[in-house]
Amino acid sequence: MPDGSTAGNAIEITGLRKTYAASGNAPAKQALMGIDLAIPTGSIFGLLGPNGAGKSTMINILAGLVNKTAGRVRIWGFDQDVNPRQSRAAIGVMPQELNMDPFFTPRASLEVQAGLYGVPKRERWTDELLELVGLTEQANAYARNLSGGMRRRLLLAKALVHRPQILVLDEPTAGVDITLREMLWANIRRLNEQGMTIILTTHYLEEAEQMCDEIAIINHGELIVRKPTRELLDGMDGKTLVIDAGGRVELPALPEGAHPEWREDGRLAITYPPSRIRADTLLDALRGAGVPILDVASEQPDLEDVFVELTRG
Numbered sequence: 001m002p003d004g005s006t007a008g009n010a011i012e013i014t015g016l017r018k019t020y021a022a023s024g025n026a027p028a029k030q031a032l033m034g035i036d037l038a039i040p041t042g043s044i045f046g047l048l049g050p051n052g053a054g055k056s057t058m059i060n061i062l063a064g065l066v067n068k069t070a071g072r073v074r075i076w077g078f079d080q081d082v083n084p085r086q087s088r089a090a091i092g093v094m095p096q097e098l099n100m101d102p103f104f105t106p107r108a109s110l111e112v113q114a115g116l117y118g119v120p121k122r123e124r125w126t127d128e129l130l131e132l133v134g135l136t137e138q139a140n141a142y143a144r145n146l147s148g149g150m151r152r153r154l155l156l157a158k159a160l161v162h163r164p165q166i167l168v169l170d171e172p173t174a175g176v177d178i179t180l181r182e183m184l185w186a187n188i189r190r191l192n193e194q195g196m197t198i199i200l201t202t203h204y205l206e207e208a209e210q211m212c213d214e215i216a217i218i219n220h221g222e223l224i225v226r227k228p229t230r231e232l233l234d235g236m237d238g239k240t241l242v243i244d245a246g247g248r249v250e251l252p253a254l255p256e257g258a259h260p261e262w263r264e265d266g267r268l269a270i271t272y273p274p275s276r277i278r279a280d281t282l283l284d285a286l287r288g289a290g291v292p293i294l295d296v297a298s299e300q301p302d303l304e305d306v307f308v309e310l311t312r313g
């Protein structure tokens with residue numbers, strides 16, 4: 001297997017731009033405005049952004065489904081424009097939409113897909129794939145009789161027929177129940193442990209936080225941050241002390257930068273920057289003013305907070 005990956009990156013994107021041409025009344029739309037991004041081999045990489053940020057455009061360019069306007073894309077070391085065949089072979093994409101031919105069985109779908117990718121019969125792994133995504137029993141059922149969850153698992157299997165080094169998942173768990181979601185995540189983790197680089201978009205920030213080693217956030221077609229997930233969370237200089245004072249009481253003046261707020265459950269939440277204010281300074285100020293402290297909890301910012309902070313406006 002030729003390994004064209006360079007400098008430990010499964011994907012290297014430089015100066016990527018996409019402008020959708022005007023059509024009818026709709027003006028031209030700049031969906032990507034010059035993105036530079038390298039995705040390390042072996043990572044689970046989260047691509048996040050609000051609706052319309054340009055995530056699908058980027059994924060579709062990687063998949064070879066949308067033509068870029070400018071820039072360079074290297075997949076597994078192969079320049080998309082110079083070696084389109086090799087770069088396409090290195091990547092598998094699980095799309096968002098569930099369109100599929102209603103008269104194909106899962107087995108037939110996988111065989112057709114393998115044919116499209118030119119996978120010789122002896123190298124196909126249809127049965128293993130069906131097993132992997134839990135569709136062995138439905139292998140010969142018509143697709144129209146499959147549930148939404150089963151269709152989604154079939155799409156995952158289809159993305160894997162040519163054993164790509166890189167797997168791209170566009171909202172893989174949107175609208176699926178918790179059991180299926182966990183099964184999909186378990187599959188994805190297993191593939192990653194076997195060496196596959198995973199890129200995913202998701203609206204479930206909690207999942208991105210749990211699953212992804214690194215995260216990039218795009219907004220209005222621009223990359224606004226790209227960091228290891230841990231660093232992204234640690235970089236938020238905001239913590240919250242949640243205090244049960246036995247009910248609402250008068251509060252003393254607190255150090256500048258600390259923001260007290262009464263929650264609906266009657267507890268006091270004080271948000272503060274830990275780089276400048278220590279928790280015990282806050283507690284001393286409260287105690288000194290006779291505020292009872294029946295219970296204290298500390299809350300860390302989560303990815304949701306980071307996301308809101310970075311994409312505001």
Ligand SMILES: Nc1ncnc2c1ncn2[C@@H]1O[C@H](COP(=O)(O)OP(=O)(O)OP(=O)(O)O)[C@@H](O)[C@H]1O
Nearest residue numbers: 020029030031049050051052053054055056057058
């Ligand atoms: N085929 C198209 N023609 C014209 N404009 C398009 C086309 N596809 C997407 N756009 C526009 O490009 C911008 C980026 O869209 P894109 O689908 O890439 O965003 P997204 O981040 O994937 O959003 P979502 O989370 O809603 O899927 C949007 O303003 C969208 O309206």
